[in-house]
Amino acid sequence: MSRSDLPSHTCTIARAVAQVGDEWTLLIVREMFLGTRRFDDFLRLTGMSSHLLAQRLKKLEAEGVIRRAPYSERPPRHEYRLTEKGRDLWAVIIALKQWGDRWLGTDDTPVQITHKACGKVVRPHMTCPDCGERIEAHDAEAQLSHTFELERQAARRAP
Amino acid sequence: MSRSDLPSHTCTIARAVAQVGDEWTLLIVREMFLGTRRFDDFLRLTGMSSHLLAQRLKKLEAEGVIRRAPYSERPPRHEYRLTEKGRDLWAVIIALKQWGDRWLGTDDTPVQITHKACGKVVRPHMTCPDCGERIEAHDAEAQLSHTFELERQAARRAP
């Protein structure tokens, strides 16, 4: 990872991206939401190399996104589970899924989401917590904090 | 990109990830939502190398996520803008931002979102379109389509 060590004052999007904005990492997290817990299953279901899988799992564990849970002592065996921080990536995965379904999908959607509370198959979307309306790009405006704005202006001037 | 060429029957999340699930790509898209349009600004604001930026912009253009818009003929100059497909990545970026704010943030949030319609600063979240309630990981269940399920079982068996 080239930018995992971003300073703490940096944009939180950049830091989120440095932790989980990577092809294989996102696939691992997706697999976890689908219930995959073991090394070999990740290997086979994602098609990634064992070298890379071991490395990514270590990184995710170090970041607190997943944790290793032993399920056998002899031989030492363990499975990988999402922590709360990891489960909180759900919105990211779902957003990617909706986008993929819309722009890259065929007729059938390979994964459908059911809202347990109402029992319906749904396509969750981003909503304004205040007025309850759906929000998309054109409904929103971004404000930069003063310090962040200054940082960006400095970056733009200094090559 | 190792897996940009995923077959069309593959999971849409995997294909979304193959198109935009990359550190620099996500940072470019984030910059676009913040209004950045020009090569040099992307360079300075993200800190990436010009080689990689050119490559990523080319890929994103080929995928239809961004488009080049000429703003000067002599010298030939153009800016990069999100297409509808690109703007539709808003939910992904916002989900990453919320996650970053919650798990990697300090006290001040560098970017705040205002809902134009109600004028309030908000933290958008995923909602069930049917009952309107907020959905998170534990409120949802995933169903795999029959063909997708079979595909996964085959993958699990065949190394």
Place this chain on the structure above:
DNA sequence: ACAGTCACTTCTTTTTTTAAATTGACTAAC
């Protein structure tokens, strides 16, 4: 005893990424 499973690690080759320099078509300053 021998094959098989699981969770890796090691090794070699190939591909990407970085970093720095260069290009080309201008524009604005001296």
Place this chain on the structure above:
DNA sequence: GTTAGTCAATTTAAAAAAAGAAGTGACTGT
């Protein structure tokens, strides 16, 4: 009218990362 600067790249060489194959160690099951 030479020189510096901007913008959007491309080129090249060196460093880092990933892919792919094979191996390891602690078992289990036959």
